[in-house]
Amino acid sequence: MLLVTRGIEAPSDHAVFASFGKHFIEAGLIDTSFKPLVDLAQQRDTAALREKSCEVLALADAVKALYAGMDNSLRFAAEVARQPAAVPSAAAAVDAGSVRDYRSVGCPTNFVKIKLDLAQLKTGDRLKVLLGDGSPIQNVPRSVASEGHKVLSQEKVGDHWAIVIEKG
Numbered sequence: 001m002l003l004v005t006r007g008i009e010a011p012s013d014h015a016v017f018a019s020f021g022k023h024f025i026e027a028g029l030i031d032t033s034f035k036p037l038v039d040l041a042q043q044r045d046t047a048a049l050r051e052k053s054c055e056v057l058a059l060a061d062a063v064k065a066l067y068a069g070m071d072n073s074l075r076f077a078a079e080v081a082r083q084p085a086a087v088p089s090a091a092a093a094v095d096a097g098s099v100r101d102y103r104s105v106g107c108p109t110n111f112v113k114i115k116l117d118l119a120q121l122k123t124g125d126r127l128k129v130l131l132g133d134g135s136p137i138q139n140v141p142r143s144v145a146s147e148g149h150k151v152l153s154q155e156k157v158g159d160h161w162a163i164v165i166e167k168g
Contacts, residue, residue: 002020002066005070005112005116006019006023007116009106017039021035030059030062037052074112074116098127099128100114100127100129102131102132102136103132105136106136107135110136111144114129118147118149124167126164128165129164132160132161144165149167150165
């Protein structure tokens with residue numbers, strides 16, 4: 001589930017472990033000493049993993065601790081500490097740089113991606129998001145509002161929707 005915080009939908013177990021290695025171990029969020037375990041899992045070497053059950057449990061504890069340190073913007077404590085004090089703000093009006101096309105992204109990944117986009121903005125900044133019909137337009141505006149943001153507009157454009165969100 002941590003991969004969702006990165007907007008990743010891994011299609012296979014192999015891709016899950018490869019993505020975990022890249023986005024959590026190589027990124028320094030999980031200790032590099034766990035890389036051999038993740039490699040064994042990626043290779044589906046269950047016999048070797050059983051022999052290393054204490055290390056597997058330690059990795060599970062490290063993942064739980066990482067998860068426990070996640071904030072409401074789906075960022076981890078180590079990332080927040082590394083972030084520069086001043087983050088450039090998007091323009092108050094919606095411009096080309098603050099339009100995200102998530103028409104082909106399903107729920108709940110589209111909401112996670114929007115949440116990560118909003119985390120980069122300052123209060124009052126606006127983000128325009130393109131969403132597909134059906135579940136995305138039914139769920140995302142409600143979820144965004146429940147996070148304290150304002151849905152300023154919601155417009156059907158052809159076969160998709162355009163919503164404008166103001167960060168709360």
